[in-house]
Amino acid sequence: MAHYDLHTPVDESQIRKLRVNDTVTLHQTLFGIRDATQIHLFDKGRTTEFDLRGHAVIHTAPNVRKVAPSDAFPAGYQPVCIGTTTSDRMERFTRPLMEQYGVRMIVGKGGLREGSKAAFQDLGGVYLAIIGGTAALETTWIEKIEAVDLDDLNPESLWKFRIKGFGPLLVGMDSHGGSLYDEVKGDTAARRAEVLESLGVPTK
Amino acid sequence: MKLDLDIVEEASKELYIRALKLLPPDVKMGIEKLSASETSPVAQRVLETMRANIRVAEDTENLLCQDTGIPIYNVALGRNVEFDGFELKAAIRKGCERATREHPLRSSVVHPLTRKNNHTSCGIEVPVIHVDFTDENETATIEMVPKGSGSENNSFLKMAVPAEGIDAIKMFVVDCVISAGGKTCPPTIVGVGLGGTSDLSIALAKRAATRALGTACADPEGAALERELSAAVNRLGVGPQGLGGDSTAFAVHIELASTHITMNPIAVNMQCHSARRAKARLTTDGLTYGF
Secondary structure, eight states: OEEEEEEESHHHHHHHHHOOEEEEEEEEEEEEEEEHHHHHHHHHOOOOSSSTTEEEEEOOOOOEEOOOSSSSSSSSOOOOOOOHHHHGGEEEEEHHHHHOOOOOEEEEEOOOHHHHHHHHHHHTTTEEOOOOOEEEEEHHHEEEEEESGGGGGGTEEEEEEEEEEEEEEEEEEHHHHHHHHHHHHHHHHHHHHHHHHHOOOOOO | OOOOOHHHHHHHHHHHHHHHHOOOOOHHHHHHHHHHHOOOOHHHHHHHHHHHHHHHHHHHHHOOOSSSEEEEEOOOOOOOOOOOHHHHHHHHHHHHHHHHTTHHHHHHHOOOTTTOSSSSSOBBTTTTEEEEEEEEEEEEEEEEEEHHHHHHHHOEEEEEEEGGGGHHHHHHHHHHHHHHGGGGGGSSSEEEEEEEEEEHHHHHHHHTSOTTTTTTOOOHHHHHHHHHHHHTTTTSSOGGGGGSSSSSSSEEEEEEEEETTTEEEEEEEEOOOOOOOOOOOETTEEEEEEE
């Protein structure tokens, strides 16, 4: 269980070092991405002006206040509350995000499934677990919203955040086939029969 | 008492913002209790982050969670309250819209086919407004629940039959909690609706999921089953955020209704650890806020 401070963008060798249960704190840049963003990128043929190679994306759609663009608010948006959404819904986008855009880290909550695990192994990526529902805290790790693309999808735009010490995040899935979610699922399945038996429910 | 609709509008606005920022004391206590008994070190760290978040939200007067949810308003009107029902619903909608624009809040509400967002938190049939009547004299209460999608996406209905008995209820609840895993942002309040029709059981499950912690089902058989299932789901090992541990649920809550001789409907609706709700009470003495 090691801790890593990663400045984005990162390369494959940095990602390959990470193992489940390690912790990571991100620095510099983080991109925000969501259901509609990815539906438009991968199903509707749209593209982004951002270079996501070696970067981290977070499953999010923030609360923002529209303001006049300035040094503090270059995109014309002031962060209000920025958190994380459930990743599982966006499972099918992990591989194209990595293959087509070179994304290396996905920050989210609740975990991803087999397809993502395989993509992380094949292409060198990780899933970094953040604690869902702790957006007030996460907002303090965001310095500013630097830029925004695909903003007709607001709040599901593609956001570019400048971050300061974003974490610690837990490596929930690594590039070696490790997944904390698989471990918990296996454990839960094993406990099911015992729990049902304690409730007097026959399982056979 | 004549219901002042300007106050209703203002309260509906305030309630949305209050619900998003102030976690009810029973839920805060629930997190403390789970922290005290949790045996997994990873789960302990997750719960500590949740406690830190509550402190930061209070200190910075910020929203607890980014998900502003689907806005739900539960209105309970007592006796001798004079009101125009149509205007009452319009005032609540206006308040909800104003909260979204004036705070501002993320509008999480879209058309189901076009996915268009009006940026008002309002849309067709949304905010959800439920109206009921009570015997409290000259009193109206409005409860606001911003229902987050992570937990709402894990909603389940099983039209079990009488021959499957109570065992079907127990197995269904256990399997729903396993299936939801970390997606619902556990620890959750597992709301279970039993009986009625398909739609009534789902409504009961939501009522159960949004009931204050520490309260019990009014029906003694329901209350006994709540206790049994609350202990059982916390032996499944799902844990906070689905990362393993003892703290899978604050509690299992049950609400029930009578049903048909041929039916045994079971609905499950969950509420995440940020189990947000706020309440306003309007009487002849004025307006007060609570949970």
